[in-house]
Amino acid sequence: MSRKENTIRKSYRRRKILSRFMPLLALLLLFLSFLLAVEKKGYRTDLYLKIIFNETAVLAVVATGAIFIFTLGSFDISLGAATLFSATLGILTYMESQSVFLMIFVIFISGILCSLTSSLLASFFRIPAFVTTVAMMSVLTAVSTQIITSRGGALGGISIPSGLLKPLDTPYFKLLLMALYIGIAVFIFNFTKIGRRQKFIGANPLCAKLTGIRASRYTIIAFAMAGLGVGLGAFLTLIYTPSVTSGTAGSIGMNIIVAIVFGGMPISGGADSKIYAALIGGFSYTLLNNTLKILIEGNAGYGISQMVSALFFLLLVFITSMNYRSEQLPR
Amino acid sequence: MQNSKRERRKHKFSALIRALFIPFLFAAVLSLISAANGKAMIPNRSAFHNFVIYTAIVMLTTMALSINLNSGRFDFSLGAMALFSSLIAAKLTYAVLGGGPGSAVMIFVLSLAAGACLGLISGLIYVLLRIPPIITSLGVTLIYEGAIYTITGGRYVMEEVQNASMAAFSAHAVYALIIIAAVLGLMIYLFNYTVFGFNYRALKEGQKVAVHTGIKEIPNALACYAISGGLMGMVGFMNAARNTNINGGNLNFSSVGIMFTAFLPMFIGSYIGRFINTEIGFFLAALCMSMLNSCFAAFSNQINASAQAIINALLLLLFLIYLSNENLLRNVLQNTAGKRKAADHD
Numbered sequence: 001m002s003r004k005e006n007t008i009r010k011s012y013r014r015r016k017i018l019s020r021f022m023p024l025l026a027l028l029l030l031f032l033s034f035l036l037a038v039e040k041k042g043y044r045t046d047l048y049l050k051i052i053f054n055e056t057a058v059l060a061v062v063a064t065g066a067i068f069i070f071t072l073g074s075f076d077i078s079l080g081a082a083t084l085f086s087a088t089l090g091i092l093t094y095m096e097s098q099s100v101f102l103m104i105f106v107i108f109i110s111g112i113l114c115s116l117t118s119s120l121l122a123s124f125f126r127i128p129a130f131v132t133t134v135a136m137m138s139v140l141t142a143v144s145t146q147i148i149t150s151r152g153g154a155l156g157g158i159s160i161p162s163g164l165l166k167p168l169d170t171p172y173f174k175l176l177l178m179a180l181y182i183g184i185a186v187f188i189f190n191f192t193k194i195g196r197r198q199k200f201i202g203a204n205p206l207c208a209k210l211t212g213i214r215a216s217r218y219t220i221i222a223f224a225m226a227g228l229g230v231g232l233g234a235f236l237t238l239i240y241t242p243s244v245t246s247g248t249a250g251s252i253g254m255n256i257i258v259a260i261v262f263g264g265m266p267i268s269g270g271a272d273s274k275i276y277a278a279l280i281g282g283f284s285y286t287l288l289n290n291t292l293k294i295l296i297e298g299n300a301g302y303g304i305s306q307m308v309s310a311l312f313f314l315l316l317v318f319i320t321s322m323n324y325r326s327e328q329l330p331r
Numbered sequence: 332m333q334n335s336k337r338e339r340r341k342h343k344f345s346a347l348i349r350a351l352f353i354p355f356l357f358a359a360v361l362s363l364i365s366a367a368n369g370k371a372m373i374p375n376r377s378a379f380h381n382f383v384i385y386t387a388i389v390m391l392t393t394m395a396l397s398i399n400l401n402s403g404r405f406d407f408s409l410g411a412m413a414l415f416s417s418l419i420a421a422k423l424t425y426a427v428l429g430g431g432p433g434s435a436v437m438i439f440v441l442s443l444a445a446g447a448c449l450g451l452i453s454g455l456i457y458v459l460l461r462i463p464p465i466i467t468s469l470g471v472t473l474i475y476e477g478a479i480y481t482i483t484g485g486r487y488v489m490e491e492v493q494n495a496s497m498a499a500f501s502a503h504a505v506y507a508l509i510i511i512a513a514v515l516g517l518m519i520y521l522f523n524y525t526v527f528g529f530n531y532r533a534l535k536e537g538q539k540v541a542v543h544t545g546i547k548e549i550p551n552a553l554a555c556y557a558i559s560g561g562l563m564g565m566v567g568f569m570n571a572a573r574n575t576n577i578n579g580g581n582l583n584f585s586s587v588g589i590m591f592t593a594f595l596p597m598f599i600g601s602y603i604g605r606f607i608n609t610e611i612g613f614f615l616a617a618l619c620m621s622m623l624n625s626c627f628a629a630f631s632n633q634i635n636a637s638a639q640a641i642i643n644a645l646l647l648l649l650f651l652i653y654l655s656n657e658n659l660l661r662n663v664l665q666n667t668a669g670k671r672k673a674a675d676h677d
Contacts, residue, residue, distance in 0.1 A: 035558060126655045127655050128651075128655075131594065135651075137591070139640070140337030143637070143641065145636075147636075149637075164428070235427040251583040251584055251585075254407070255583070255584075261466055261469075267465055267466055269665070295538075296407075300480070300484055301483070302582060303476075303481030304481055305477075306477035306480065306583070307477035307481070308427050311474065311476045313469070314462070314470040317460075317462050317466055318462055327548065328539060328542050329458065329538075329548055330462065331403035331463070331538065
């Protein structure tokens with residue numbers, strides 16, 4: 001091997017290691033910056049950590065489920081709307097039945113059904129999955145808004161009694177739920193043929209088809225996993241705030257994409273997909289936003305902090321995607 | 332020779348009929364529904380002006396979305412670009428003219444220019460960073476939304492766009508009609524009769540081959556972003572005139588909704604474009620959406636915003652189901668007709 005080849009190989013390996021550990025490094029740096037910012041302003045660290053955890057829990061859980069869909073090279077923009085819909089149906093069920101178990105059951109079932117409807121529509125009618133999810137997003141948001149405004153008024157929203165899920169509003173219980181779901185997701189994604197085949201389909205659908213893998217089966221599994229995440233996300237939302245308005249979980253749909261990319265996963269899915277990207281990315285994004293909000297005070301601070309976090313996001317993606325550069329412009 | 336000319340004329344006529352089928356279907360069905368309930372789809376002059384302005388807004392948004400989306404470049408920042416360009420234009424115009432005569436023209440020109448610049452910036456970020464356009468557009472959306480919020484403090488901008496000049500624009504359909512005609516003409520010329528258009532189509536159909544044949548992809552992509560931004564600048568201006576305000580409080584992707592409204596007309600327009608021309612297809616699709624919007628307005632007491640969103644989404648799904656299964660449907664119909672013929676023959 002020539003010296004030049006050796007140098008190129010070394011540089012490639014260095015870049016690969018950098019892009020692999022960059023998201024984790026960024027998370028650590030952001031966490032330190034956050035702690036410094038809280039310390040500097042003299043705020044209570046434990047309180048802020050709780051806020052960060054509560055803000056991220058829903059996003060991380062829903063985004064972890066979404067990774068199964070993104071791995072296939074597919075896209076789902078309706079997950080935020082599905083979270084709102086599941087939470088709305090859950091509250092509605094409680095209002096009608098006064099049963100907590102029935103409410104939780106409805107939340108999870110509706111989450112899974114919402115997600116499966118998108119996948120079934122896409123695979124049965126052969127519509128591009130992304131457009132199906134755009135339509136689903138409109139329908140789910142509109143139906144939820146209709147229920148919320150007709151049952152609770154436009155501003156007030158609908159709610160369950162505040163003490164109903166309050167005993168569950170502890171970090172340990174939420175951590176347990178998150179660990180359980182993410183544990184199952186990691187196991188399926190990294191240690192079963194489901195995950196391997198999903199990565200294969202995402203990387204090369206034609207090749208996967210020629211080797212006998214049925215993409216529709218794995219698409220349904222992916223959407224079902226995402227639906228489970230939606231259900232859990234809706235449940236965690238209700239534990240944190242027992243009421244739902246038409247704006248609940250509104251930004252989750254887009255933040256999922258940001259979190260996944262922030263966590264170092266390529267948006268095109270495939271072999272380089274990482275199940276933990278949602279967790280790392282979700283926490284990084286929330287930490288970044290909150291640190292900037294602490295540092296930049298005042299009303300305009302919201303705007304400035306969003307701009308700075310967007311620039312940081314683009315920079316991080318630029319660094320982590322250095323290995324995926326092609327001759328043509330990426331699409 | 333005579334025969335081939337006749338054939339060609341017949342083919343053109345058949346294509347025209349097929350292109351006009353969907354708009355006529357929309358007009359017939361919506362007029363019938365309105366008439367059956369004792370209402371008119373466009374009851375008065377003001378409703379007509381609104382109809383034309385809405386047609387222009389939908390047509391421009393659809394074109395802006397499709398320019399990049401057809402080339403595989405997803406752009407979430409269209410809504411933020413429309414808002415930001417109209418905000419810059421409104422602020423500058425107010426500083427110069429103070430809401431006096433000529434404000435609308437100045438806001439329009441500045442909004443168009445600002446939109447093109449914002450589009451170009453978005454394109455430059457994409458070209459320089461070389462990361463997937465969907466990710467770039469997420470970042471750009473957040474940056475533009477943040478900038479709008481910082482400038483406005485999250486409040487509505489009203490004083491700058493509430494003046495006689497702006498009111499005159501939304502009170503007369505003729506200005507929107509001029510915009511529709513000018514943009515349509517320019518887009519048809521640009522995408523069908525120029526080197527840029529030929530390159531655009533080559534890159535759209537086969538990026539790798541086109542690049543290897545020497546087509547310069549980067550200038551083409553930048554031009555696409557600038558055109559798309561310019562179109563959204565005009566949308567921003569028209570929305571400001573129509574709503575008499577600019578919403579400065581959009582944060583965390585709340586401006587992306589505008590993009591999703593263009594999906595249905597984009598698919599309808601692309602379908603109509605098979606028979607006539609894609610740009611005219613977008614115009615006819617925008618006409619359909621505007622008819623639907625006028626019908627919703629006529630039934631505003633019965634159909635609320637949520638129901639409208641559901642109807643639009645269902646229409647999108649139904650149309651896509653048809654588009655994706657068109658060949659299958661045609662085969663089934665042909666087989667049924669063939670079987671019937673065979674049975675008749677027997």
